[in-house]
Each structure stands twice: as structure tokens, then as C-alpha cells.
Amino acid sequence: MTRSGEGRTRPGVLPSGVCLLPLLLLVVGIVLDMGTPRDVSAAACFTAAPIVAAPLLSLRGTVLVGLAACAADLAVLAHFGLLTDRGAYSDWVSILTMAALAVFLNRLLHRRDMRLRSVSGIAAAVQRAVLPQPPPRIGTRRIAARYEAAQADAQLGGDLYAVQDTPYGVRCLIGDVRGKGMGAVEAVTVVLGAFREAAQHEPTLTGLAARIDQSLMRESALRDGIDQVEDFTTAVLAEIPRPGDRVRLINRGHPAPLLLLEGTVRTLEPARPALPLGLAMLAPDPGRTDTVAFPPGASLLLYTDGLTEARDPSGTFYDPADRLTGQCPRSPDELLAAVVADVRRHTRGQVTDDMALLALTRLMPTGRAPGPTGSGP
Template structure:
């Protein structure tokens, strides 16, 4: 089945293919108007627009050809009407030639800008692969899928994080959202994931993992100055699926509640007691509450960041997965996340204001 994003990509490619004909069309229209109208009418605007349009849309060779074509067409029409020898004709031809030369310079500047952009994209991809783990498709009876979508076009990573680790205490997961953007947020993602990977292997309880994350993020916040020293927190959910028993343990630290999906129903798992985000525990009680909920075969746990629930349509209505997913069944976590991204894209018209991380885990029967 063809997805809406694939359809939009095909439309964009078709538009670009038609736009590539624009420089030639400008030359043809300019020459036609110049030839068929009064000798005192000049199509100089068309002749200068053609190479500049080629500079923005086409290759260096096409830009040079458009500039040569513009100069030849203008010179031919000036000769036809007998203006090639007077000062006005020479000035017009010089202007067309100058703009054509500038178009070549503009084309090179655009090319070098594209080269830098491609380099930045490759660096972003390398950074993503270094920080955000490549998750296995399954661990025992658990099937796993993840999606990450940045709010910034062409960016590959932002302030959202996720992780899944097979440990002696079961499969442990984390999803989180760092307050803030930019390189500072990426640094916090690195600290949080490093602390999670170490603590998940060593701590016998999920609360112990949360305490280790809290200390690591608090140390990172203490190194900062200004508002980030106080406001450098992370909302997140920690999940643990023990090797035995059809249950899962959850700790929610100020994050959107996960969803449990089974038999076409979607139930938000609200924390039994609200808790402050990670790195702000000193402002609240020291005890970390762990909730235990059923996780039978056939159920799917959906963890997500607030980029999903903050997606709005044109009327300003927020996307609510708890009301959009009931009544639908999915063969696995991959299909669930693909359908979810398609649905939220349709709801928001493709406009996103925040990064979005989605993590789905299905327990097979």
C-alpha cells in the first residue's frame, strides 16, 4: 500500500521536474514576445530571469547553457531590429551577460551550501547512531519497535531518548524527554542513556535504576549555570518486564502515561501517585513509587514522548492516541507505530512542533 508520505514525495518530484523546464520556457516566451511586439519593447527581464532560475534549480552546466541562450536570443533580436549597434542595445546585452555570469556564481554558492548541509546530515546521522541505540527486533517473547521523528526538518536527533536492555532482572526500558533543545539537550540524552545502561544491569529494582538516573542527571544539571541549573530536568517512564509472570513494572516521572493495547482496547496507565521529573526529586518526597500492571500475552505497551500528544490540527485540537487507537488491531509493534505516524501526520497535516519518540513492545502468546 502506498503511504501518504510516499504520495507527497512523488508529487514533490513531479513539481521539481516541471520547474526544471522553467528557464527554457522563460527564454522561449521572452524571444516570442520580443519578436512579435513593437521594436521598442524589450524582453530583457525574461532573458535575465532564465539563467537566475537555472542557478537555483539546475546544475552548473544547465546554468551556463541558460546564460548563453539568453545572450544569443537577446543578441539575435537586437540584430533583427537593428539595435545591436547603438548604445541602448549594447547596454541591454551587457546587462544580460552580467546577470548570466552572476547566475553561475549563485549556482556555485548554492552547490557549496548543499554540500555543507549534506555533511551536517551525515554528522547528525552518526550522532544518532552513537547515542540512540539500534534496538533488537525481539527479546525472548517480546517484539520491539521504535520510531524517532524530529520536529526540525533534516535533523536526526533532538531532546528525546529511548532505550531497551535485556538484564538479569528482565527487560528494562526507558523513554524520556529532555527539557530544552540543541547541543545541551543532546548532552543530557548522552548522560541519561549512559546512566540507564549501567544501572539497568546492576540495580536489582526499578526504583534503584530511577535513583541512579536521578543522581546522574542532577550532577549534570549542577555543572550548568543559569536557568538550566534549575530547569534542566527530564520527564520519563521506566518499565521493567520480568522474565516470569505476565506483569510489568512502571515508574512515571512527570511523563505522558503509556498505553496498554489489547483486543482493540487502549488503556492509559496513569501513575498511582504523581511524581516530579528526573533531576527534580529533591523538591519532592524521596520514595519512588513503582506501579505493577498486568501484561498478558497479546498485549502491547506503547511508550511515547509529548511530541505525539502535542500534535494539533488546524482547529487546534491535540492528538490523543487513547481515543484514536481503540477499535483497531495490529499484527505487531512495527505495524502499530507505522499506523500511528500515518494517523498523527494526517491529523496535524504534517506539521510538528516537537520531537517524537515512539517505543512499542508486544508480548507474544
């Protein structure tokens, strides 16, 4: 009667106390039968115990509960001197039947769980292949990325990020493709593939954006109906050229990045709005490149709209610029951990959209992380 071992069907989903419910039913049944007249039967408790055990316990636990239920009913019959009464065994036969059915249900649930584990493992492997973790450090920049799915078991979605060290500096991409499901995943692979190939060869961010545009338009041409028009991706392309004292940005219809430095937060709005990637046929403009200073100790936070559209129970949207003001994260990992924890507090754990986060922190000249000792979110 343990949750550990082979055959466990709902690992990590239910509180441990719930697994004591079959035992509680057995105890209640015995107490009721022993403490009430002989014409009052608590066989329903003995019948329910193995059925309740089937989705909660392992195979061995379910079998033990079934045997315990049969033995408890026999003990009650012996207590009232009914072991020789054939009519009294009808309840016992019902309990035995339910115990056998419980074992059968336990096996069905176990097989379903194994299939779900396999699918989840494949999805996790695909996610690692599509969205690999960036290197923790490139030159004087420390890097961290997080993908927070709205559903606990979800692994894949339409949010994306990428970081690449190129001859032109460190180049980053964060984006959100239109739609959900496998169509969104296909678009993610197209955008990331185009970025990874073009980032090494295109000398400018505008050229890089144009290459991704072309890839998305080729993909869109293979689709029919409204998808041919609305297959687009909002994105921010960032480039930190050597020696790393500035950041170049192209914003294609995406939430503006944030620059954090010594407790202040600056929203890096684009000087000129541009359409999302994949809509170049409507306005063939790769976007304007904006350049901002990136001093030592500063952190650049890029994110998808799952962050800014997170709402508390009253409907108030999460404002990352306001919530992060006054905080001095010492590393990009610390920054992202603080953001994720704060979003969960803001939404009371009711997150409704996937969220991708990418942070880069420029180290101090000494190589230390920014912020005084002991400071942090």
C-alpha cells in the same frame, strides 16, 4: 538543465516543475520579442532566466541557460536586422553579465549545500550513536522505535528512548529532557548513559531510577543559575521480567503509556504521581513501581508529549487512547507507522514538537504476530 548530477543545490526540496521556470522565461522572452514591435524588448526575461536557474539547477544547467539566453537575444537582434547596430548590444551585454553572475551564485549555493549536507550527516551519525535502533526482537517481545522531528532537517532533540536486555528482563526507557538545543542533547546523553550502565546492575526499577537521579543531579551541580534547579527529565521506566507475562512501570512525571489488546486501549496511569528525574533534592522518592498484566498479543506503547500535544488546526489535542481504540496492529512497526500517519492527518502535517515512540508487542504462544490475518490499523 537537469536537477541530477554534481552541483545540484536544492535536492528534493522543490517540485520538479519549478526547475522548468528558467526555460519558461526564455520561451516567454522569445515569444514577446518576436510578436511585438522592435522597440519593445523582452530582455528582462533573458536576464532573469540564468539568475533563476542558479538556485534551481546544476552548474551545467545554469551555464546552458546563460548561453541560451545570450543566443536567444542574438537571434532576436538578427530577426530585426540589428546585428550591425552597436547600440543594440547593450541588452546583450547585460544578459551576459547576469549569466556570469548566475554561475558565481550557483557555486556559492553549491558550497553552502555541501556544508549543510556535512552537518546533517554528522548530526544523523550522532543521533544513531545516541539513539540506536533497538533490536527488533528480544525473546517473545517484538520491538520498534521511531523518532519524529518537528522540523524536516532536524536530527537531534530532547526526546529519548532506550531498550536493554538485562538479567532482570527487558528494560525500557522513554523520556523528554527540559529545554532544547545542545543543552538538551547533553542531558540526553547523561540519562541514556546512566540507564545503560545501571540497568545491568540494579535489581529493581526504583534503584534504577535513583541511579539516573544521581547522574542528573551531578550534571546539574555543574550548571549555574536556574539550570541548576530546572535540569530535569520526565520519563517512564518499564521492565518486562521473564517469562514476560507482566510489565513493571515507574512514571516520573511523563505521559502515561498505553496497553493495546484486541482493539481495546488501557491508559496505564501511575498509582502515585512522582517528580521528574533530576529533582530528587525536592522529594527523594524514586517513585512507586506499578505492575500490570502483559498477555500474549498485547502491545505496550510509550511516547513523549509531542504525541499528546499535537493539535489540529482548530487547536484540538491528539488523544492516542481514543484514536487507537478499535485498531489491532499486528506488529510494533505497524503500530508506530499507524500512529505517525494518524498524527500527520490530525495536524494536517503541521507538527510543532519532536516525538519519540517506543512499542513492544508480546508474541502469541505460537510465535505469530497478534491479530487475525488481514487485520491492522
